Amino acid sequence: MTNISTTDHTDLQPAPWLALFGEGAMSRRLFRSPTFAVGFSIVALLVLAATIGVWFSPYQPNSMDLTARLAAPGPQHWFGTDNFGRDIFTRVAVGSQMSLLVGLLVVVITGIGGALLGALAGYVRALDNIIMRVMDAFMAFPAMLLAIAITAALGPSLMNVVVALAVSYIPRTARIVRGTALVVREQQYVEAALVAGAHTRRVLLVHVLPNCLGSLIVQLTFVFAYAVLAEATLSYLGVGLPPPAPTWGNGIASGREYIVEAWWMSLFPGLAITFAVLGFNLLGDGLRDVLDPHLRAET
Amino acid sequence: MSAAASTETVAPLLSVEHLRIVAAARRREDLLVEDVSFAVHAGEFLGIVGESGCGKSMTALSMLGLLPGPNVRASGGRVLFDGQDILTMGGSSLRHLRGNDVAMIFQDPMSSLNPVQTIGEQIVETILLHEKIGRERAWARAVELLAEVNIPAAAQRARDYPHQLSGGMRQRVMIAMAIACKPRLLIADEPTTALDVTIQAQILELLDRLRRERGMAVILITHDLGVIAEYADRVLVMYSGRIVERAEVASLFAQPLHPYTHGLLGSVPPLEEEVDELVAIEGQPPSPGAWPSGCRFQPRCPQSRPECASWSVRLIESEPDHAAACILHEHGETSHAD
């Protein structure tokens, strides 16, 4: 009566962390997607630039050298210097630390807030209308306007920027998690837990949330990209991290007045933003191709 | 009814010869169907029975040039309809074939129907694709077709949208669309699996009536041996991409030759008598790519012998119109040849 399968499953044993996604050989499938591979490379490069890129530079991001003001890109200053003679390469590299830090903090807060609110709204019927109507109210404002309003009210600082961005992205994330949770709550394993007598908290934490992770992770990579862009925008508009913080947005803003004689001042921070947003978007697209069951083509 | 009797004299409507279908994944090719050969004659009711993954649906799709390429493709053999090889046909002749000669219905009619168009309009579109008649005449034809598939108050129902119909009604609409252009072969892939038994009986009766009235050949693909027993003239049993038994329906149920067919019959509890325990087949069907060598049923077979794993599998005809791909009947083959 023992039923040992005739097919051999040994090659399907997934690494424990991959089991997070409930699929075998996830990493192999991920890198099979060119979109994911390119996005992953860009993001990796960015992280490298932020961590060890600074070591390649002999300059401090805020040390001024008035003899070398507005120097064009060259062997001394790879990306040139700005109107105070500060090395732009160093500032872009340090700026990527800021951008990634802001992005990461926004993603963590948005992830926790969005997942909890979304899962609650999706699973607990009584809370659905209350939570989602509040989220709708937030979503009625354009995200950027909301962020500007919050930072304007709280004052410019790293933490305030993070809070402002997280507040603008949580409603969208919550809405996506809620959508998945609505599907998960109809799954028979949720009913099985209820038959056994499981309480709402257990069902949420053990069944609903883990199965919303896929769509949450995809959404969060996009949030990361938005956050990087939004942080730069806020800096540019003067409501983000105040100068002389070497953020990309500040870099573009200070280069605006010199755009004719020193185009590199704005160009390189601008390229960095483009690069980062592109990288995270590609990463998200690649992840979605693999994680989103609606788009997944089974053979 | 007994089209099979004239098998030898009349050229078959459709003949499949050594069909082989593979699914290509990165750096490997999995066989889905191998060495499948059979013929269907005009007016015949052929049943193909097998479990999921046995290749029955892929075989059916290849008969319409509908394999989900480019990953899945026929890599060998021929599918001849009226002497023309469907596998090598180009786009326009395939479209002509699908519209005028071969039609297919599927298990889930909802996904084949356009949800924002009334069913009448959808049938009209199908008619107009293949016939040069006016819209009004086409609408009248559509209503006639709906009446022919026993949809009550056809003229009113023609104005309904798919979601307003029940599953059984939707399947009738699919059949109406399929017969709109008077095909000579209708392929039905699990057409009643999603339906209740009372509705299933109605749909199968309808298919059988249309076959008789129109002289159309029907290939019915199913996992349900009962459906085969009641409607098919001849039957193919498929397992792991191969035909393991081919027989006239009466002889298949009177004397199944292949151990797999035996097992399938034993797996269904009888409706009229009592049995204590079902004679289940151990294990489960292997997935494509994990097929054992030799006879693919051998790891689950109660009568397997060591030679089975190296046997070169082929259908052995032990009596007229009844063949099985099993080593147990090899002896019969040699004596037959003598």
Place this chain on the structure above:
Amino acid sequence: MLIEGAAGPDLIRVDNLAKHFPVTRGALLRRVVGTVKAVDGVSFAIGHGRTLGLVGESGCGKSTVGRLLVRLIDPTAGSIMLDGTDISRLDGEAMFQHRRNLQFVFQDPMSSLNPRMTVEQIIAEPLVVQGAPVAEQRARVSELLALVGLAPAHRTRYPHEFSGGQRQRIGIARALATNPRFVVCDEAVSALDVSVQAQIVNLLKRLQRELGLSYLFVAHDLSVVRHMSDDVAVMYLGRIVEIGDRRRIFAAPAHPYTKALLSSVPAPRQSARREARTLLSGELPSPLNPPSGCAFHTRCPVAFARCKVERPELRSVETGQAAACHLLD
């Protein structure tokens, strides 16, 4: 015995059970526009170690009955006696105490197992919920794996690594974790391939013999129901139209619907070329607006005037068989 209820102590006794779903329109300002009587006045009893098969077409309410019995949904009316205690109105802690005795095997071997949990976590879940110590959970999982025919090595695997039949074994192991006395099998084998279906049917029967389980076996496949059940109930539009001993129901069905249902089943037998079969015309009426009188009269081949106005009650036909039809008067 099933209807009169005079005989011995039953494990489960259901009386006049009903579940009405309100039908609502509008998203923000919801208003009730009607009621679907998914289950309406259903009564039956299931003895210790016995199986009641519940058959009918989709939408007849058979699955709702199963969900009511394990209190996945709350009944609108009626009582559910489990060993003499009415559990139909219990909730919270009081209901929790009874949950270990009531279990459920689901239809879909895919969606009934959480893809992010290992086999061990899945099977142990009822024990975790019921607060069993970890050591006991581990030991019990080992026992259960062996009981349902899975290998010990399977405990660390994930559901997607298994075939449909094996997944269903995992689902059965989970249902048996708390040593329940009553298990609802809701279409538990209908999603499986024929050859695998027979294995699971045999497994369920063996487990019943060895553990003395009682089953409510909900299915649309009549031949499987006949094989599994001691008694059979046939439902149509939320009501039981015929109930009784399996042998009687299959050999001498009394209700025209049961007769039609039985003759619709294609039998895999050589002699079974369709002859005098009663084909039902038409489809299941909308449960939102069921026919008056006997709900079956719109499709019934032998309906007469009275059927349209008066609803027939279940009445005894023979010992251990009852049907709701005016022709039986």
